[in-house]
Amino acid sequence: MKAGWNPRRFDELDTLLRRALDLEGDARAGFLRELAATRPDLAAALRGMLAAADAGGDDALAAALDADVWAALADDPAAGQRFGAWCALATLAHGGMARVLLAERADGAFQQRAAIKCLWSGLATPELVARFEQERQILARLDDPRIARLLDGGVRADGVPWLALEYVDGEPIDAHCDTRRLPLDARVSLWLDVVAAVAAAHRQLIVHRDLKPANVLVGAGESVKLLDFGIAKLLDAQDFPHAAPATRLGSHALTHAYASPEQRRGEPVTTASDVYQLGLLLYELSTGVPLLRGAEPYRLPALEDDPPPPSVAAMRGAAAAARAQRRATHAVRLARRLRGDLDAIVLRALAKDPAARYVSADALREDVLRWRRGLPVSARRIGALRRAGKWLRRNAWLAAAAAVIVATSGFYAASVLHQARALAREASVNRATRNYLVGWFQTADPGSGAGDPRASEMLARALSQAQRELREQPELQAEVLTTLGEVHVARGEYGLAEPILREAYALARSLPDAGLPRRTGAATQLATLLHYTGRYAQSEALFGEALADDGGASGDSRILLARQHYGDLLHSRGRYAAAIGQLERARDDARAAFGAKAPLGAAIARHLGDVYRDSGRYREAEALYLDTLRLQRAAHGPTHVNTLATRQSYGRLLLDLGRIDEAAAEIGPAFEDYRRLIGAAAPGTAYWERSLAGLEEARGELDAARARLQRIDEAQRVRLPPENLGFGYVALDTGYVELARGDLAAARGAFERAMQVFDHVQPDGHPRRADALLGLALLARLDGDAGRASALLDRAQTQAQRALAPQHALFAAIAQARGHAGAAPAPSLAQLRVQRALARIDDNAGRAAPSAVETR
Structure with a gap:
């Protein structure tokens, strides 16, 4: 020096x-x-x-x-300096008090890189050393994947304290977003991860106090890491014997461009300061306009001025168009998106008075999540008319579902009345149920004075009132509870649905004269919920109990729907023959009761076609899909949810058969209409989106397929337990995508996860295990283990023969993997997967490699 x-x-x-x-x-x-x-x-x-x-x-x-x-x-060099078991390689960043060095372990224990944060030599004053020790204590207390982990720490012989932190190979969040031209929604998603990390620190009574883009890095896979707790404050230092003394140093080391008003005034700092800084970060990420720094600062020198709303700032200055382009949009469109609710959210977070801000980071995060879902936000008071408009736009699918419940109730009641006078009482109860629900949905009319029309509140109030007011009408109460539970299931709110459906089922069973149809209706909805939440054995037992004797009422809609749902469960469990038996009977009974063109029979036929397809009965499946589409278009029109579901099922068949262009013409448009109708968050959306991932895989768009499958997996985790069959499907598809991409470790892990899920769903052996076994066999070939590959192919063949028709595409794919057959002119998706794996084997060998398996 x-x-x-x-x-x-x-x-x-x-x-x-x-x-x-x-x-x-x-x-x-x-x-x-x-x-x-x-x-x-x-x-x-x-x-x-x-x-x-x-x-x-x-x-x-x-x-x-x-x-x-x-x-x-x-002048103080970095390279070669030792910090315990670490050796510095280069300087990553530096400041006035400390610097950050790239280091690697030098003790030979294992290979690992770290970011070493240390004081400059000669600056190890007692106060700074105490602050370093406090930072180490803080980091040791934090355990969140979005916060850079503490790996090691100590004091060198020359008195320099140091910390070894998780090395994050990333870039500041603002630079990451701008260089990739991320749109607003993607930026908000990253910001939400930052808020989650800050909230985790707050739960440990730690305030960061220096939230800025440089302290938020985004690495591989869009993973966010929060850094630098160097000036963090302990709200309760009781458990920190080495806490730094309360000095003015922290206030002067803060970043003024992101400091809260109370920080700049030198007033006590609470979690509200982090809320303010999170608001600044959201302001800058969404608009590109820094409030207190940069080329176009909108400064707050007196701390009394309110900042311009984000929607206004986004339009200001000559650089407005360029900023919008970095957000993949135009300035006017960006301002329109920011205007209103997001303006209100950001300005509330930036309130000068800490008491006027959000009470916590979690509350701020919740309001932004509500904005993204189109829900009213707490930052903005709105009238009943506007709230009703939001509810209708957001829940068009739910309103449609309610209309379907009402309409189908009336349709089936009318149909049943024509069958026998003995069912007149049933029709009366159906009408009462319909009128009761119509009354509840009428309360959504903002002119009725009934209050908030949001669906969640309406359903909660409906449940409370049904439990209270319908005690003297147990038949009607059971019917209403069943329908309310059904609506919650359609919304993916399985935790809310289960107690309601269990209450409805218990009530229906207690009615001496309820009759089998009502018991069956309540049991069906509960059994369906158990199916969707991965409790397959319990669901099958309940379906078996409900359908043990149809009581001669096989034409009742609830019996028919019970058979359809039971068939769906058997399909999920891989018991295709039994599923076909239930669905064929339900379809035939529906046609006999309501006519060959009735919508219920067509809906059941679509489910039957799905089992035909998965079991390899392709010609029967295609004929059934086309006939069903004809009936549904005539009955509902081209954009009804049932019509769109059948189009997607048919598209999946075409994809499995290798008719890629035909599949794309069905899957893509049908999925977009389906998503617009029922919403991106509805359970059915994630289920059908797998077909789009399959289409991308078939076209060779592997990165897009991989990203989509990851999104589907994340969406499923919100509401489904890990044993649900959906995770097996996603893992299976992911395995083949990763295999084609060359990530063999990821492929192997995915296939093994798929096997675990299939074993849970059907312990006796699920047919889809054969697909996973084929994938593992291809991996064995890539590993050069011909014996293991042959054994796995034998197991796949045996598994497939138990449940699949001889013409199933999987048999041709297995033969191709053995080297016994070439690809068809229009190879199925299964054969495309094998082709890509064999091509990779040949590429690895550097020559036209003969099949190592065919010599078994």
Whole structure:
């Protein structure tokens, strides 16, 4: 280090800086004149530090160091320095008090990289050492995947404290978003992860106090990491014996461009300061306009000015168009998206009074999530008419579902009345149920004075009122509870649905004259819920109980729907023959009761076609799909949810058969209409989106397929247990995509996960295990293990023969994997998967490799 720079000089400057920062105007000028008379060198350095601090640089203390001081510090080399078991490789970043070095383990225990944060040599004052120890204690207390982990720490022989932190190979969140031109929704998703990390720190009574883009890195896979708790504050230091003393140092080390008003005023800091900084971060990510820094600052020098709303800021300045382009949109469109609710959310987070902000980071995050879902936000008071409009736009699918419940109830009641006078009482109860539900949905009319029309609140109030007011009408109460539970299931709210459906089932069973149809209806909805939540054995037992004797009422709609749902469960469990038996009987009974063109029979036929397809009865499946589509278009029109579901089922058949262009014409348009109708968050959306991933895989768009499958997996995790069959399907598809991409470890893990799910769904052996076994066999070939590959192919063949028709595409794929057959002119998806794996084997061999398996 240069002569003249030492801890004593730093202590002097530090003390002088604090005194000067507490002075203003003439008092500060007089202080500097007196200092210049006795210590001109310190006075010159101090003037530069004060000028930089007043300018509000990204790090006031770092910017305050004059050129001579910085040059002296920079003379301290990084490469080769040891920090315990770590050896420094290079400098990653530096500031006025500390620097961050890239390091690797040098003890030979294992290979690992870290980011070493350490004080500059010569600056290890007792106060800074105490602050370093506090940071280590804070990081040790935090355990969140979105916060950089503490790996090690200590003090070197020369007294320099250091921390070894998880090395994040990423870039600041703002740069990450801008270089990739991420749209607003993608930026908000990353910001939500930051808020989750901050909320996790708050739960440990830790306030970060320095939230800014440089302290939020985004790495591989869009993973967010929150860094630098160097000036974090402990709300309760009782458990931290090494907590740093309460000095003014932290306030002067903060980043002024992101400091909250109370931080800049030197007032006590709480979690509200982090809420403010999160608001600033969202402001900048969404608009590209920094409030207190950059080329177009909208400064708040007096701390009394309110910032312009994001929608206004997004349109300001000559760079508005360029900022919008970095968000993959136009300035007017961006402003329109920000206007209203998001404006209100951000401005509430940026309130000057901490008490006027959100009470917590979680509350801020919840309001942004509500904005994304189209729900009313707490930051903005809106009238009943606007709330009703939001509900209708957001829940068009739910309103349609309610209409379907009402319409089908009336349709089936009318049909049943024509069958026998003995069912007149049933029709009366159906009408009462319909009228009761119609009354509840009428309360959504904002002119009725009934209050908030949001579906969740309506359903909760409906449940409470049904339980309270229908005690004297147990038949009607059972019917209403069953329907309310059914609506919750359709919304994916399985936790809310289960107690309601269990109550409805218990009530229906207790009615001496309820009759089998009503018991069956309640049992069907509960059994369906158990099916969807991965409790397959319990669901099958309940279906078996409900359908043990149809009581001669096989034409009742509830019996028919019970058979359809039971067939779906058997399909999920891979018992295709039994599923076909139930669905064929339900379809035939529906046609006999309601006519060959009735919508219920067509809907059941679509489910039957799905089992035909998966079992390899392709010609029967295609004929059934086409006939069903004809009936559904005539009955409902081209954009009804049932019509769209059948189109997607048919598209999946075409995809399995290798008719890729025909499949695309059905799957893509039908899925988009389906999503618009029922919403992106509805359970059925994630289920059908797998077909799009399959289409992308078939076309060779492997990265897109992989990303989509990851999104589907994440969406399923929100509402489904890990044993649900959907995870097996996604894992299976992921395995083949990863195999084609060349990530063999990921492929192997995916196939093994799929096997675990299939074993849970059907312990006796699920047919889809054959697909996973084929994938594992291809991996064995890539590993050069011909014996294992042959054994796995034998197991796949045996598994497939138990449940699949001889013409199933899987048999041709297995034969192709053995080297016994070539691909068809239009290879099925299964054969395409084998083709890609064999091509990779040949590429690895560097020649046209003969099949190692065919010699078994």
